[in-house]
Amino acid sequence: MEPGKTRIDLSQLRRGTIEYCVLAVLRGTERYGFELVRMLSEVDGMVITEGTIYPLLSRLRQEKLVTTSWRESESGPPRRYYRLTKAGERALSDFAEGWAVFRNAVDQLLEEGEEKDDHDER
Amino acid sequence: MEPGKTRIDLSQLRRGTIEYCVLAVLRGTERYGFELVRMLSEVDGMVITEGTIYPLLSRLRQEKLVTTSWRESESGPPRRYYRLTKAGERALSDFAEGWAVFRNAVDQLLEEGEEKDDHDER
DNA sequence: CCCAGGTACCTTGCACCGCATGGAACCCGG
């Protein structure tokens, strides 16, 4: 590890949000687990592995936020496709509300009293 | 509780952020634990209790992100005041970076596909 | 004088979830 580059452990940050990011990606389409890992891994700031997603998907299924259906693949074992339920859609929009409030709270706290260097503008 | 108001458990969301919210509030001033609970509780979306803050503050002290000093109070037991260290300031700004990236990732995922018309402006 | 209630500190234990690890089954090309 280089000094001066104190990387912070951000895995705790992702807690409680990955779940809904998955739901968000499932809006409108069916997708399978491995695909979700690839998709979300490509988003900057969203590291995700199989060890994360499969237990997560099991929980979503158990809570009836998604339904699943097996389908054959031409290049590999069969895939389990996930689709949003009504409850899943509602959970997602509920979360979006809570997220907005929380995000603003954190932004506000981080910005307050930070008027020295401003190199980005929104 | 009204029906149709399915509140989501947001405590998971707070994981890994409260710590830095505390550091943020400590920028420039000294504050004591009980005060921090009251301050953060007033921010919308930031529920916090003593059971959360004291273990958290202990950890911050152990990691040398804050230093403390006892001071008498005129109305009650003595207070332990917390002050940011250099390491604390650095940890805070490191987090702010990571937070911005993560927040944008979540925002992006939540917004995508939320539009009914098929023309985007970005 | 004592005791209820506010202030202020703290510890202990549970629950939750991200992720590392490891494994199974299927297919293909060499």
Added chain:
DNA sequence: CCGGGTTCCATGCGGTGCAAGGTACCTGGG
């Protein structure tokens, strides 16, 4: 037949928010 890609899954550890409970100090009322 063997290695490597794809696709699924289960298990266990570790960090952390929070509820519950405990101590000590001060003030005011009965």
